[in-house]
Amino acid sequence: MDSGLVLPLVATSVAAAIFVVSGGLKLADMGGTLSALQAFRVPRSLLTIAKWALPIFEIVIGLSLLLTGGTTYKAAVLAAVLFLLAVTGLVLITLGRGEHPECHCFGAVNSRPIDGLTVVRNVIILALVSGLLLIPEWAGVVSVLAASDTTALTLLGVAILFVAWLSKLWSRQAKSEAELAELKRAFNAAEMGPAAARPIPAATLVDGSGRQVELVSLVTERAAVVLFVSGGCSGCHQVMPNVPLWRERLQGEVQLITIAIGDADRAREAYPDEAQAMLLDTKKQALNELGVAGTPAMFLLGMDGTVVAGPAHGAQEIKELMVSVLQAVGANLVAGVDHRTAQATRPQATIAVGDVLPAVSVNSSSGTGLLGDHLLDDEEQVLVAWRTGCPHCDAMVGDFAELPADGSVLLLTNDSPEKAVEAGLKVPVLQIKGMAMEHLLGVPGTPSAVTVRGGKVTKAASIGGAGVLSDVKYRGAQHAGADEDQLQR
Numbered sequence: 314m315d316s317g318l319v320l321p322l323v324a325t326s327v328a329a330a331i332f333v334v335s336g337g338l339k340l341a342d343m344g345g346t347l348s349a350l351q352a353f354r355v356p357r358s359l360l361t362i363a364k365w366a367l368p369i370f371e372i373v374i375g376l377s378l379l380l381t382g383g384t385t386y387k388a389a390v391l392a393a394v395l396f397l398l399a400v401t402g403l404v405l406i407t408l409g410r411g412e413h414p415e416c417h418c419f420g421a422v423n424s425r426p427i428d429g430l431t432v433v434r435n436v437i438i439l440a441l442v443s444g445l446l447l448i449p450e451w452a453g454v455v456s457v458l459a460a461s462d463t464t465a466l467t468l469l470g471v472a473i474l475f476v477a478w479l480s481k482l483w484s485r486q487a488k489s490e491a492e493l494a495e496l497k498r499a500f501n502a503a504e505m506g507p508a509a510a511r512p513i514p515a516a517t518l519v520d521g522s523g524r525q526v527e528l529v530s531l532v533t534e535r536a537a538v539v540l541f542v543s544g545g546c547s548g549c550h551q552v553m554p555n556v557p558l559w560r561e562r563l564q565g566e567v568q569l570i571t572i573a574i575g576d577a578d579r580a581r582e583a584y585p586d587e588a589q590a591m592l593l594d595t596k597k598q599a600l601n602e603l604g605v606a607g608t609p610a611m612f613l614l615g616m617d618g619t620v621v622a623g624p625a626h627g628a629q630e631i632k633e634l635m636v637s638v639l640q641a642v643g644a645n646l647v648a649g650v651d652h653r654t655a656q657a658t659r660p661q662a663t664i665a666v667g668d669v670l671p672a673v674s675v676n677s678s679s680g681t682g683l684l685g686d687h688l689l690d691d692e693e694q695v696l697v698a699w700r701t702g703c704p705h706c707d708a709m710v711g712d713f714a715e716l717p718a719d720g721s722v723l724l725l726t727n728d729s730p731e732k733a734v735e736a737g738l739k740v741p742v743l744q745i746k747g748m749a750m751e752h753l754l755g756v757p758g759t760p761s762a763v764t765v766r767g768g769k770v771t772k773a774a775s776i777g778g779a780g781v782l783s784d785v786k787y788r789g790a791q792h793a794g795a796d797e798d799q800l801q802r
C-alpha cells in the first residue's frame with residue numbers, strides 16, 4: 314500500500330466513524346436530542362424537523378466520507394466542515410449567554426452540560442476534518458482498501474477501535490458524573506434530614522397576572538406537586554411534555570404547579586403551553602429556601618404545611634416521584650375536606666371586591682373568543698372554578714344540573730367543555746386558555762366562585778361547596794325573579 318494513502322485513510326475513517334456514531338446515538342436518544350435542540354433555542358416550529366434532520370444529516374455525511382471519492386468526497390468534507398463550524402459557533406454563543414445546557418452531542422453517552430472542553434473537542438474534530446480538504450486526490454476508502462493489502466485493513470481496524478475506545482471513555486465519564494451527582498444529592502439529603510419533617514418555607518411567588526402568591530398558600534385546598542423549571546434547562550425540556558398527562562391522571566386530587574426560575578420571558582417562550590399557568594420564582598427564593606440549586610426539581614407539598622416528598626432531581630427521579638404520587642392518589646391516600654360542608658368563605662382568596670378580571674381567551678360551544686364576550690354589564694353573574702374529576706366538584710353535579718342555561722352562572726375550567734356537558738351540566742361552560750382558572754379568579758382551588766358584573770368583582774370569593782352552592786342558587790333564583798321562598802330553598 315502506498316504510504317501516502319495511510320494518513321488519509323485513517324483520518325477519513327475516523328471522521329466518518331465520528332459522524333455516523335454521533336448521528337446513530339442521537340437517533341437512539343431522540344428525547345435527549347429534542348431537549349438539546351430546545352435548550353439551544355431552536356425555534357419551536359422547526360423542532361420536529363430538526364430532531365430527525367440533524368442525526369440523519371450526520372449519518373449521511375459520515376457514509377459519504379466512507380463510501381465516496383472525488384468531487385462527491387470533497388463536497389462531503391466541505392459540508393462536514395461547515396456543519397462543525399456552525400455547531401461550534403452555536404456552543405460559543407450559548408456559553409457567552411452564561412448558559413450550560415446538556416449537549417447530547419453523542420446521545421445519552423455524552424449528555425453533560427457544555428463548557429470549554431466542548432469547544433476544545435469540537436475544534437479538534439474540526440481540525441481533523443479540515444485536514445481532509447488538503448488531500449489532493451482521493452478515490453475513496455472502499456477503492457483504496459480494494460487495491461491494498463492487509464496493512465490497510467489493519468489500519469482501518471485500528472481507527473475503528475480508536476473511535477470505539479473514545480465512545481467507551483465518554484460513556485464511563487458520563488456514568489461517573491451521574492454517580493457523583495447522586496452522591497452529592499444523598500449527602501445534601503442527609504444534612505437536611507427527612508423531607509417530611511420540613512415546613513414549607515415562607516417564599517413569595519408571582520402568578521401570570523402579577524399577583525404575589527405565598528408558596529404555602531398553594532396547599533390550602535389540596536396537596537400540590539410543584540415542579541421547578543427554567544428555560545435553558547435540557548432536563549426540564551424532557552420533563553415538561555409529561556405535565557398535561559400527569560395532571561389528567563391526578564384527577565384533581567393533587568395539583569401540579571409549574572414554577573419558573575430565572576428569566577421569566579425565556580421560560581414562557583420555552584414552555585408556551587404553561588406560559589400563563591406557571592408561577593414565577595425569578596430570584597430563586599423558593600428554590601433556595603427548599604435547599605436546591607438547580608432545575609428540574611420536584612417536591613410534594615402537603616396540606617399540613619410540610620414538604621411531604623422531595624427534592625427529586627432530573628427527569629428520572631421526577632418521574633419516579635410522580636409514580637409514587639399517582640399511586641397514592643389511586644389508593645385515596647391524598648384526601649381533602651368535604652366541600653359540601655366546608656365554610657362558605659375562606660381568607661386565602663387573593664381577589665377582592667372591585668378587582669377587574671384580566672382579559673383571557675376562552676373556548677365555548679360557540680367557538681373561541683374572550684371571557685369578556687360572555688360577561689354582562691347590567692347583571693351580576695357567578696363564575697365558578699370547576700375541574701372535571703375533582704371529587705368535590707363531582708359531588709355537586711346533581712345540584713348544577715338543575716341550574717338553567719341563562720348565563721347567570723358560568724363554569725370556568727381548564728378542561729374540555731365537552732367533559733362538563735357529558736356530566737349533564739346545562740350551564741354555559743368556558744374553557745380558559747393560557748391561564749389556570751384558579752389564578753384568573755384568585756382562588757386556591759376548586760370548586761370556588763366569584764360574583765362579577767361586567768368583569769368587575771362585586772362579592773368576595775366563596776371557596777368550597779357550601780359557599781359555591783349558596784352563591785349560584787341565590788343568583789339563579791334572583792335572575793329568574795323568584796320569591797323569598799325560592800331564595801331560601
